[in-house]
Amino acid sequence: MLHVDMDAFFASVEQLDHPEWRGRPVVVGGSPDKRGVIAAASYEARAYGVRSAMSAARAASLLPPDAVWTRGDFARYGEVSRAVFDILRSVSPDVQPASIDEAYLDATPGENGEHPVAVARRIMAAVAAMGVTCSVGVATSKTVAKIASDRDKPRGLTVVLPGEEAAFLAPLPAGAMPGIGPQTASRLHALGIRTLGDIAALDDETARHILGSHGPGLISRARGVDPRPVRDRGDVKSVSNERTFSRDIREKHALDEAVSSLAEQVAVRLRRKGLCGRTVHLKIRFADFTTRTAQETLPSGVDSTAAVTAAALGLLRAQWTPGVGVRLVGVGVSGFDRVAEQLVLTGGDAEGDERRRALERTVDDLRERFGAEAVRFGTGGGVSEDPRDRYGPGEG
DSSP: OOOEEESSSHHHHHHHOOGGGGOOEESSBBBBTTBBBBBOOOOHHHHHTTOTTTTTHHHHSSSSSOOOEOOOOHHHHHHHHHHHHHHHHHOOOEEEEETTTEEEOOOOOOOOOOHHHHHHHHHHHHHHHTTTTTEEEEEHHHHHHHHHSSOOOOSOEEEEETHHHHHHHSBGGGGSEEEEEEOHHHHHHHHHHHHHHHHHHHHHHHHHHHHHHGHHHHHHHTOOOOOOOOGGGOOOOOEEEEEEEEEEOOOOOHHHHHHHHHHHHHHHHHHTTTTTTEEEEEEEEEESSOEEEEEEEEEEEEOHHHHHHHHHHHHHHHHOTTTTEEEEEEEEEEESSSSSOOOSSSSOOOOOOHHHHHHHHHHHHHHHHHHHSSOOOOOOOOOOOTTTOOEEEEOO
């Protein structure tokens, strides 16, 4: 398995397009004199302690006067991303997008017998020829490859040989594991669990108590065991999430919030998988346990939060009367396009729509790296965060 991760992607594209910015600290997003959050920082900016998701005010206090601040050109980032993915797909037929600037590849030697390390070097050379750079992790599993790609940035190539996975992972901090965000890492640290080796040493029951239902799986991954294959878009038939409430929900604003939240979760998963779906589904189970399903087929495939939410709420309006108790709602998307075409939502404003999609992907990346609460869109109040409410993802 290979994990290819672009180096300071947004900032690197800006330096590619503006040669005079090369060698200078470049910050994408935010503004030094206004409120905002940093979306990306060049390695020159990182040398001053600036990081993604940092407040613009804090970054401004750290950077020198000659630092470059730019709002960013998200359509341009998408263009460069597509060119990078063209390179990846020319190397392997098994490519799984993880975000706009990273992907997994299955580089198991085929008929030509090319060594995975040679494949990685070929990718790095082709990307560098574009004027940007990437780092690559090579390992026997997706988890180890992803962690390895972050070990020697920028322009790093880290190889973990078969049999060396556990030893490679053991000394790394617990937060290095994908799926363990800052809050979970802090909680583990308070319990004396500081490294991936500490997680690997847990038994399943303890891990389940500390980390929930995902605990045993995290133990296996901390030991270097991850059998998940690289999955291209053709493997997935649908992406869905549903929620069962601990009490019947009868209020419009509460149910709207729940459906909107589920739609956002589905849209995030679509973008992570590089999928655009044409058909949005709604599932609703009433207090008497009768269940209805409905769907809407859109003119073209979508992956945006706004598009999925609008369709799901429209279906809710048609299937539910305010005041009727609801026990469960679910939102799903299917009918994936081979070529991702995005529905224009605002009367032909293709440029604006592309900017929105790029912004959503940026938020996805920030949440992936810094936790779900790092960036939030504004929402209204509604359903209480009752721990007995259950969410369940599904795909077929």
